[in-house]
Amino acid sequence: MALTWTHENRGEIRVHENLEELSIGLVDYIAEISEASIKEHGAFCIVLSGGSLISLMGKLIEPPYNKIVDWAKWYVFWADERVVAKSHDDSNYKLAKDNLLSKVNVFPRHMCSINDTVSAEEAATEYEFAIRQMVRTRTVAASKNSDCPKFDLILLGMGSDGHVASLFPNHLALEVKDDWVTFLTNSPKPPPERITFTLPVINSAANVVIVATGESKSNAIHLAIDDLPSSDSSLSLPARLVHPSNGNLVWFVDKQAGSKLDGFKFSE
Ligand SMILES: O=C1O[C@H](COP(=O)(O)O)[C@@H](O)[C@H](O)[C@H]1O
Numbered sequence: 001m002a003l004t005w006t007h008e009n010r011g012e013i014r015v016h017e018n019l020e021e022l023s024i025g026l027v028d029y030i031a032e033i034s035e036a037s038i039k040e041h042g043a044f045c046i047v048l049s050g051g052s053l054i055s056l057m058g059k060l061i062e063p064p065y066n067k068i069v070d071w072a073k074w075y076v077f078w079a080d081e082r083v084v085a086k087s088h089d090d091s092n093y094k095l096a097k098d099n100l101l102s103k104v105n106v107f108p109r110h111m112c113s114i115n116d117t118v119s120a121e122e123a124a125t126e127y128e129f130a131i132r133q134m135v136r137t138r139t140v141a142a143s144k145n146s147d148c149p150k151f152d153l154i155l156l157g158m159g160s161d162g163h164v165a166s167l168f169p170n171h172l173a174l175e176v177k178d179d180w181v182t183f184l185t186n187s188p189k190p191p192p193e194r195i196t197f198t199l200p201v202i203n204s205a206a207n208v209v210i211v212a213t214g215e216s217k218s219n220a221i222h223l224a225i226d227d228l229p230s231s232d233s234s235l236s237l238p239a240r241l242v243h244p245s246n247g248n249l250v251w252f253v254d255k256q257a258g259s260k261l262d263g264f265k266f267s268e
Contacts, residue, residue: 005263010225010240011249015258019056019213026211026252027059030153031069033207037152038073045140047077047154047197049165050092053211054099056252057155061103071105075139077112077131079154079202080166083120083183083193086113090191114195124183124195131180141206145246148180148204156202158212159189162220162237166196169238174199199241206247210239215256222260225251 002025003015016022030046037044048054059065082090086097093113101111112130114123134140135149143150156164167174168188176182176198184194202208212221223232224239234240242249258264 003258003264007225007263009243011251013225013251013258013261013263014253015261015264016252016254019254022211022213022252022254023056023059026056026209027065029209029250029252030057030060030155031065033153034069034074037206038070041141043073043075043139044070045075045077045149045152047079047151047205048092048096049079049155049157050082050095051157051159052213053155053157054095056211056213057100061100066104069104072107074106075110075112075134076101076106077151078114079156079164080194080196081114081123081127082191083114083123083195084116084191086116091116120183120185120193120195124179124181127195128179128181143204143246146200146204148201150247151201151205153207153209154197154202154205156208156210156239156242158210158217158220158224158239160216160220161188162224162234162239163189164210164238164242165202166194167199167238167241169236174236174238174241202242203244204247205244208242208244208247208249209252210242210249211252212257213254215259217253217257218260221251221253221257222262226262 006012034044081092084090086093114127135142141150173182180201187194223234223237
């Protein structure tokens with residue numbers, strides 16, 4: 001059983017006993033939001049990240065999820081992408097395609113990924129343009145509170161430095177307010193060239209999930225969630241800046257990643 005509580009302004013926190021339990025909780029949550037979104041507006045606009053998140057979603061390709069999810073109504077996007085060929089092992093698209101999307105019935109035309117033949121700057125511009133077209137045709141909803149798309153669900157991993165998507169601590173990309181997608185050519189984590197959703201887009205989603213596992217992420221999880229003095233420099237940690245203005249934020253962490261949280265008290 002997960003230890004669950006809601007922090008006044010940091011959302012719902014679910015600390016799972018182990019990875020098996022976390023991945024069941026995560027895919028249950030995804031299936032639930034998928035069903036509700038399809039019921040409400042006929043489609044499910046889901047945003048993926050790369051990294052360890054994809055293996056934690058692995059149960060989606062197994063029964064009962066592979067049969068109960070209405071894959072044909074899924075539209076898939078990426079919160080960030082490495083600017084490499086789609087066949088490259090660093091590609092977030094390839095990771096999701098090989099391990100998840102090719103094993104279920106998501107239409108390839110419903111997968112909105114970057115153009116991998118152009119520069120990072122051009123890839124960001126083209127990707128944003130494609131999403132703007134999908135908002136115009138109402139495949140993706142528009143936020144009522146900002147000039148941003150309102151994705152049904154954005155799934156984010158978090159690095160041990162507190163980065164989410166390709167928004168790294170103290171990086172200029174964190175300041176971008178007017179673009180939906182921006183680019184980096186100096187990512188502190190390789191590969192250096194990336195595109196990423198900006199904070200206004202992430203914070204306009206209907207639902208945002210942040211997943212973090214392992215002891216190496218425990219300090220960043222503490223700094224991203226717990227109350228901190230108003231002078232603390234960690235208040236600008238990227239994961240802490242995720243704060244959906246009109247949506248839900250849920251943290252899925254395992255016992256190791258959650259071990260430094262103020263609310264952590266796991267029954268043995
Ligand atoms: O570089 C990236 O890292 C983060 C975190 O990855 P993880 O393996 O520590 O979970 C990931 O969410 C992001 O999409 C990716 O590009």
